[in-house]
Amino acid sequence: MRGSSSICRAVRNHRIQRTFGTHVRHPPNQKELAGRVSAKETSTAWWRNAVIYEIAAISFQDSNGDGYGDLPGLLQRIDYLKWLGVGAVWLTPIYKSPDHDFGYDISDFCAVDPRYGTMEDFERVLHALHKDGIKLILDFVPNHTSDQHAWFQESRTSRDNPKADWYVWAEAAPNGGPPNNWLSRFGGSAWEWCEPRRQFYYHSFLTSQPDLNWRNEQVHQAMADTMRFWLDRGVDGFRVDASAVLIKDELLRDNPPDPEADDTTPPPQKYMPVFTDDRPEAMRCLEYVRGVLDEYDERLLCGEVQGKTDRIGHFYGNSKPRLHLPLNFALLDTQWNAIALQATIDAYFNAIPDGAWPDFVIGGHDKHRVATKLGEAQSRILAMLLMTIRGTPFLFAGDEIGSEQVKIPPDRVRDPFEKLVKGFGLNRDPERAPLRWHNTERGGFTTGEPWLPLSEDRSRNIEGQRCDARSLLNLYRELIALRRTEPCLLHGEYRPRRSHNDVFWFARALGKAEIVVALNLCREPRLWEWQGRGVTLISTYLDREPGKIEGPTHLRPNEGVIVRINQ
Structure with a gap:
């Protein structure tokens, strides 16, 4: 199927057409809209309970030996996703594209690029995911x-x-x-x-x-048609790309120089994007997009946002809803110590509106691999934090095995950032390298030449870690299972505790139930100075049997524990 707006509109020509955020006919009043939105924001909304797993299809599994991951390859690996326990897959663009920028340069919004397969392949993947209870989110590129x-x-x-x-x-x-x-x-x-x-x-x-x-109403309608094209096929939502830049200053005013820019500042960041980024009118665009999504039941709208933590709140919306989940990368950006971490998390929770649902993201197709920053031991601490903090967890394929940045030789570079803005560490190829399924030369990803080199560390592979009962992968699996079965971890209130002595800890409380999580962010033993009694549920070492525990408690180097408090 091709992507002209007329064909997309023909898919469902009886639908209500919209202007810039307002129905042309049969408009719901604000009370009806608020009721509809609040119904979707209950604790039963699927995205509150799901672990969301980002997949770049090009790097996940190749089925035909051409070195590029594809949809039939993804279909082969759905059993793994079910085994891991993820609740939703976010798939980077698979649309028809000349592929100048990782598929985010789309030449047909309503067609699958032949590199990935066919529309029939896509529908087989969607059906198989849904059969196993896994939702599917697509990238939506409206800018x-x-x-x-x-x-x-x-x-x-x-x-x-x-x-x-x-x-x-x-x-x-x-x-x-x-x-x-x-x-x-x-x-x-x-x-x-x-x-x-x-x-x-x-x-x-x-x-x-x-x-x-996006000041043109016909553009709104055409982009709405592309959304409906996929929503009608059963897609469970979208991740909005570059959501903060949809509108630019109508007067075309110059951006001011950044007074803090120096020789280490990449040239594109020499000016402050006052008139190009995060304009108030862009929020109205998101309201319009959300309105289209809300024509369907139980669909998720998450999105890439810009600015510091204190700016994230307005992406949720006020009188009109915008994103369900503005993606929060605070855990990637913070210094990794107990004092900085407690401040970062506190600032984030204070920044989101009352009643809004939080989320935490630890990886992505344009974010450096967190395991390279933290190391293998502290990556286990991050896993426990991600699966126990209040909010929806997002991870990128490979994070669950501690994949690190892959060294890319100059003649293998694909990312236009590295080609056009050299010398500033902006290359995104190292995190986009293909996934290792086992320890062979091509890692089980392909029988041909992979589109990007695989990691030279063959020990970071899925099959090897599946066989190791105490691996990072099995830690993720057990944490995901624990999160799914403990209502306190899914819905409980976040209660901070004072962090010191390199131990970051907090509680989750739901009714009379309480669970505490203590994380030693140091590579040396530390005393966790808490008072109380409980039962240990799991340690990041995966060697503590469930049993009674009483504070204060000694934590081993790089150890985190989850304890159910006795009431």
Whole structure:
């Protein structure tokens, strides 16, 4: 199936069409909308209980020996996802694309790229996941398309064609140069000259990724149609890419220089993106997207957001809902010690609105592997924290075995960040390297030449760790199972405790039930100074039998424990 807006609309032409966040006909009143949203925000919402597992299909499993992961390969590994216990898969773009930027340059929103398989392959994967009780979330990329998309090909031809205003176009400056000083994240001006129109078009990312014009109502409707195309097939939600940059300043005002920039600052960050990022109007775009999603029952909208922790709250929405889960990377960004960690988590919980559901993300396709930062022992501590803190856990395929950054030779680099903005550590290929399933040369990922090199550390593989009862992988599996069976860990209130002596600890409480979690963030033994009695449920060492425990308690180096308190 191809991706023209007319075909997508034809899939369900009886639906209500919307303007910018408002129904054109049969609009629900605000009371009805609030009731519908609150019904979805109850403790039974599936995303509150699920562990969400991000998969880059290109790096997960190759089925045909071409070195690229694909949908039939993913289908082969669903038994593993069920064994691990994840509740949902977030799949990075599988849409038709020239693949200049990891598939985020989409040339057809309603078609599967042949590299990954066919629409029938996609539907087989979706059916198999659902059969095993696993939800499927797709990436939704509303900010831009590929320059090979039919919409842009039409828009660039002239200033008076039907899609002339579907992208962000502007006149040249008086000197013939770009309209202003806005910069692309991949370096250089964010404006590219188009000779047929005698105008510049704006691109937040690559020149081959022109930004859509979200001030145009036809764009809203076309993007809504792409959402419905997949939602009608049974997709359980979307992760919104670049959700904070959907609207740019209408006056095209220059961004101010960043006064803190120096020689270590990547060139694209020399200016503060005041007029290009996180504009108030972008929140209305998210409200519109959420409105489309809420036409369907029990669907999730999570999204990539920008700014410091204190800015995350407004992505949830106020009078109108926006994202269910603005993705929170605080655990990746914080210093790894007990004092900093308690401050980071406290600041996050204080930043989200009352009644909003939190989430914590420890990996992703454009985030450095956390195991490289923490080391193998403290990665076990992070696993216990992630699965016991209040909120929805997100991890990236490979985090569960402690995958680290993979060394990429210069002649194997694929990421445009590294090619265009060199020398600033922005290369994302090291975390995108294919997953190791076992310890052979090609790791069970492919029989051909992998699209990126695999890790040289063959011990970090799934089959080997499945056979090791005390491995990080088995720790993740047991923690996920414990989280699923303990209502206190799923729904309980978060109660902080004062951290000191390198021990970060907190409690989860639900009614009369209470569980405490203590984490030694030091590579030496530490005394956990608590008072009380309980039963040990699990240790990060996976060698403590469930049994009575009484505080204070000595924790071994890099040890975390979960204790059910006796009432």
